Amino acid sequence: MSLKSLDPRVGRLHISEQEGNLETPKGVLDQFETYEAFVQVKEGKSLDHVGPVHAPNEEMAFLFAKEQFTRRGSFCNALCIVKTENILMSEYSDNKISVYDAVVTNPTGIITEEFEIFHLFKRGKQHRYIGTVNALNFDDALANSKVFYPSEKPVYNVWVVNSKDILTSDDDDRDIWDTLKEKQYREAIDYKGQDLIKAYKEKIAQD
Amino acid sequence: MNTEAIKDLLYKIADDQLILGHKNSEWTGFGPLLEEDIAFSSMAQDKVGQSWQFYKILNELGETDPDTLAFMRNAEQFHNCQLVELPNGEYDFSLIRHFLFDTAELIRFSMLSESSFEPIALLSKKIKGEVKYHTMHANIWIKQLGSATSESISRLQASLDYAIPFALGIFEPSKFEEELKQEGIFEGEAVLKATWLGQIEGIIDQTALKMPSLDQSHLGLGGRYGTHTDHLQPLLDEMSEVFKVDPTADW
Numbered sequence: 136m137s138l139k140s141l142d143p144r145v146g147r148l149h150i151s152e153q154e155g156n157l158e159t160p161k162g163v164l165d166q167f168e169t170y171e172a173f174v175q176v177k178e179g180k181s182l183d184h185v186g187p188v189h190a191p192n193e194e195m196a197f198l199f200a201k202e203q204f205t206r207r208g209s210f211c212n213a214l215c216i217v218k219t220e221n222i223l224m225s226e227y228s229d230n231k232i233s234v235y236d237a238v239v240t241n242p243t244g245i246i247t248e249e250f251e252i253f254h255l256f257k258r259g260k261q262h263r264y265i266g267t268v269n270a271l272n273f274d275d276a277l278a279n280s281k282v283f284y285p286s287e288k289p290v291y292n293v294w295v296v297n298s299k300d301i302l303t304s305d306d307d308d309r310d311i312w313d314t315l316k317e318k319q320y321r322e323a324i325d326y327k328g329q330d331l332i333k334a335y336k337e338k339i340a341q342d
Numbered sequence: 343m344n345t346e347a348i349k350d351l352l353y354k355i356a357d358d359q360l361i362l363g364h365k366n367s368e369w370t371g372f373g374p375l376l377e378e379d380i381a382f383s384s385m386a387q388d389k390v391g392q393s394w395q396f397y398k399i400l401n402e403l404g405e406t407d408p409d410t411l412a413f414m415r416n417a418e419q420f421h422n423c424q425l426v427e428l429p430n431g432e433y434d435f436s437l438i439r440h441f442l443f444d445t446a447e448l449i450r451f452s453m454l455s456e457s458s459f460e461p462i463a464l465l466s467k468k469i470k471g472e473v474k475y476h477t478m479h480a481n482i483w484i485k486q487l488g489s490a491t492s493e494s495i496s497r498l499q500a501s502l503d504y505a506i507p508f509a510l511g512i513f514e515p516s517k518f519e520e521e522l523k524q525e526g527i528f529e530g531e532a533v534l535k536a537t538w539l540g541q542i543e544g545i546i547d548q549t550a551l552k553m554p555s556l557d558q559s560h561l562g563l564g565g566r567y568g569t570h571t572d573h574l575q576p577l578l579d580e581m582s583e584v585f586k587v588d589p590t591a592d593w
Contacts, residue, residue, distance in 0.1 A: 143580055144368050167375070188377050194482050199377035201475060202384045310471035311478070315391060 170196035171222060172204050173215040173253075173264065180212070182264035184253065184294075187219060193302045201311065211312040214304040221300040223273040225293040229258070233289040235281045242279045243271045248297060250276035252284060255292035262294050273297075344525060345403055347518035348459055350421075351528055352403075354516070354566055355450070356396035357422035360412055361574070362443060363389030364581050365430055374433055381479060385440075388472050395469070399461045409589075413582035417575040418568040425508035425562060427574040434497040435505065437487070441480035441545070442509040446538045448473045453534060458526035481545050488549025495550045502546075503554045511562030513538070 138150040167189040175182040185204040190196035196216045205211040228234040246269040253262040268279040276295045366386035373379025397408035405411060425443060430436050451473055454466035487494040513535040522528040546553050564570070584591055 144372070189375060190377065191486065195486065198479050198482055199381055202381035203377060206384055308474070308478075311475040313468075313471040314388075315395070315468055315472065317391065317395070 167191050169219040170200070171217050171219055172196070172200035173217070174204055174211055175213040176211060178212050182213065182215065184262040186261075193218065197302060197304070205312060212309065216302040217296050217300055221296060223277075223295040225277060225295075227258075227292050228289070229291065231289050233286070234292055235286075235290055238277055238281050240274065240278045242282055243275050245271040245275070247271050248299075250279075251296045251298055251301065252276070252280045253294040253296070254284075254286065254290045255294075256286075256288050256290065258291055262292070267298065343459060343527075344518065344521045347516075347521040347525070348462070348527060349400060349403055349405065350516050350518050351522060352396050352400050352462070354421040354423070356393045356400065356411075357420050358426050358443070358447075358512075359389045359393035359396065361420070361422045361577070362426035362439075363387070363391075363393060364577065365426065365428075366436065366440070368430055369433075369436065382436075385476050385479065388469075388476070392469050392472070395465055399465065402461070409585065413585040415578075417570045417578060420568065420570065420574060420578075421566050422570075422574075423508070423511040423514065423562065423565040424569075424571050425505065425511055425565075427565075427571060427577060428505075428508065429573055431501070432497070434487070434494075435501040437480065437483050438498060438501040438505050439509075440476070441484050442505055442542065443512065444473060444476040444480050445541050445545075446509075446512050446534065448477045449534055449537050449541070453529050456526075457528060462527070484545055484551075485548055488546070488551045498549075499551050502551060506554045506556065507558040507560075508562035510535075510556065510559040511565055514563050514566045516566065 138145060138148075138152055140146055168191075169187045170190055170193065171187050172185050173182050174185045185200075188196050188199040188203055190199055193216055196218075197214065200214060200216060205214060225234050226237060228237070248270065250268050250270055250273070252265045252268060254265050255262050265280070265284050268276050268283055270276040270279045273295050277293060280293065280295070363386050366382060366389065370379065370383040370386070373382055393412070394408050397405075397411045400411065401407055425439060428435075428439070448470065451466040451470045454462050455470060457463040457466065484498070488498050489495070513531040515531050516522065519530050519532075523530050543553055
């Protein structure tokens with residue numbers, strides 16, 4: 136028996152009903168690694184974490200992130216990609232206590248590498264780019280960040296990324312976000328169905 | 343301005359975009375991974391949206407409205423190249439087609455940005471960015487799979503060998519090549535093809551793939567003036583099913 140579907144694409148494949156069961160299940164961690172995407176919507180605006188994508192490498196992560204996270208916006212000025220495992224995450228804090236309170240070491244003053252600092256100001260929101268520090272290592276970067284980027288609002292979590300681990304979109308490629316304004320045939324938002332839904336609901340309510 | 347020549351140019355661009363956009367949209371929900379499914383579907387929407395813009399210019403030149411143009415013509419009235427109407431096959435073929443076609447498309451729009459016919463020049467400038475992303479997407483995938491495993495390489499190679507004659511059909515000369523050139527509307531298919539070949543080879547050279555021979559170029563010709571494969575009419579029937587049941591359908 137071939138699988139029956141109202142979708143003509145499925146019909147054309149002539150998939151036997153048993154076929155789907157033959158595949159061996161995937162192992163638990165048999166998937167691509169994750170990359171975190173950061174977006175700056177406009178020059179001068181903050182660079183914010185927007186979410187992760189699965190990808191086999193950094194370049195493909197960039198491709199995917201562009202469509203996952205920047206398609207619906209009006210414009211994107213910069214898109215940055217960092218492999219998740221290259222982000223050092225601090226502890227989490229809560230209840231108006233800044234996570235920096237637990238950072239007691241002083242900056243070493245030894246500068247070997249450049250690190251980028253991201254702060255989380257509200258649980259459930261995204262991390263926001265704060266600035267660069269020059270430091271010896273990740274922990275030293277955190278100590279530096281406490282000194283150089285004091286925050287009035289409590290910081291609940293810090294991400295530290297080595298600057299060399301960041302893939303940033305090329306300025307010359309900014310035109311990939313300079314797209315057509317007309318969304319007809321390509322955005323669900325352009326299909327105006329609210330009136331029909333309302334009329335249908337009223338009809339149902341009357342019956 | 344030679345309106346007939348301009349219309350001829352617009353029809354082939356619009357029809358290519360509409361048919362390939364529709365074909366690529368068939369991958370929605372079937373993509374190899376979620377992120378790619380979304381990206382490929384988005385690009386398919388871009389193509390259909392772009393075709394609508396070109397049909398709109400045709401409409402302004404006296405042709406009927408975009409929906410009627412898209413849904414009410416038969417296969418022999420379509421000007422798309424045969425490459426875009428071929429079945430999707432497996433993902434290797436869809437990627438190769440996307441790579442071969444979109445590379446040409448980006449060069450075409452770059453050339454047309456300088457067109458003396460202003461509506462085309464303005465629109466081409468506007469959509470160049472979208473298509474640039476499409477080619478970035480295609481190039482990265484081809485470079486990745488074209489150098490990955492023996493299976494991915496042999497699959498891409500087989501698809502490339504099969505697709506090349508059809509891809510050359512993109513550049514089938516128009517009846518109006520001379521007029522378009524003389525009036526500064528479009529530099530012509532020959533210039534486009536030469537640039538395209540250089541770019542395609544530039545990417546292929548970075549992989550384990552081999553550039554196929556270009557001897558079979560006559561195979562993919564005819565689409566620009568209504569000669570199509572048997573795949574186009576069923577595709578049009580399916581695409582226009584709703585419109586033909588109720589042309590005023592709205593949602």
